[in-house]
Amino acid sequence: MINHDEAAVRPLTLAWVSRHLEVGERIVETEALHGGINAEMRRLTIGTRHGGTRDLVLRTLVNMEYAEDWLNREAGALTLLTGTDVPAPGLVAVDPTAAHCEYPSLLMTHLAGRTVLDDEGLETRVPLLARQLAAIHALRPAERPRKYVTLTTADTVVVPKGADAAAWAAAIDVIRKPAPPYEGRFLHRDFQPGNVLFDMSPPSPAGARITGVVDWAATSWGPADLDVAHCSTNLALLHGPAWGLRFAEAYEEAGGVLAAATSERLYWQVRDALAASEEVQVVSQPWREAGRAELTTRAVEERLDAYVTALMDALG
Template identity: 90%
Template structure:
């Protein structure tokens, strides 16, 4: 999952990073971290003055499409990491940010490295789902003095991509669901991309208490909105990774952990359906890192489309 590549960090960026190190520290190694979709991620090993090492993580937006959109995302992430410091939510600490590439070749953010790894295997999912739910409840409990921006949903009835071979009638009914007015909601602090790929677990050595969450990463989409939206997003990812039943299970686990969802079934399913349909537009970009970085070779674009279809059918059955 780690690709050694010493030359990948450009000279201006290396100089910028060096200016934010402690006296006597230097960069001794860089490693590419695989699995990201929008940004180039690097782990930087820093040699300290006393002969030890520590790690930092560098996020850089290098794709022209994302470079144009980097400033807002990096500023949001920097603000979120600053807010999260000392809250008990395990997030990286902000070291420095260059959102407009004033000093680096590309817009970049430098943060501390967290221990643990993402776990996307089917084995053990029944143990991890309650942990994910409890962590999300803790995130939603935050009450920042200054709220982040209002949540954004870009999917419309015209942008949904119905998978080949999907039940056309069910998908048409699902698309009708997101044509409805947005249900009322009580605002919460949202991660907005909370899903297994952005949660780190301590898995080795095995703990008597079982796996523990060591970090939540990728706070670039932080916003303010309904808790249901974060729950729906994690539910969709679980459905595609592990099967539709796990997508349905996550909302139950969230409530069992003390989370509060929308008042009615139809309101809850509005958000669940909306997120599932949003995923229809990006099945290929989502499934590729699962295959390449997580070793889930069976999660081809086609198989993930089939799971998405099955999940939408399950949601519409629950809606009645």
């Protein structure tokens, strides 16, 4: 979903971008990329001195209190990922304090592919997602990112209207307990279908492949279970509770290692599912904009209720 918006990139930012181009290059077109929650995203088409073009991506944080920290962490993550097998964008430049741009901004390379949120072909994409996440967790960076953060508490959970009260009460009791011990891993922390790019050019879904993983601003160090739980929750809300449960299995089939104890797995799965209760409207809007019009706030709440109930039945 792309809109032309040549007038939307502000003059100081355009000048800043231009200073980071190769000699003889210039910006010839800008296009708004929709789907982001916290940032304005634009693809910039760059005309090269040889008559060709290449693309860059500009992330601009207009109304975000923690923009400096957010962009510094993403820039650091992209630097750490340089030279690894993980298909992440390359960092071109960052202005986290808006010293040169109208707003805090980050410029990075453009990756081929697109996000895919449709139900069709999901049985093929889920193992690919699992293998990609296991590869991310296998990274051992020279410098660890910050420790993971979870903001949801037992007192901030928003129980959907008409939800299974007993299941939700039991789930909330789970996260009242201290976090279980874990072996630290390099986490994306927002790994889910909206942040993974696929090449869908082959004639059948079976030929799909991942071309990129984006949005690394929340990168942190923590339990692999937490990343798996986050993707599981998103799959459950996008495609139904069964797919949320399936993803943990696919992750282990891909060589990923989860907590040995069922109670520990339940803690992380439930914690992320309950976190989603606080932002159903925020996360469902980009999905509708991407073509999933049936995913109204109410529909997503119902799927979340079904998923929390399924987790408690399967692991509780």
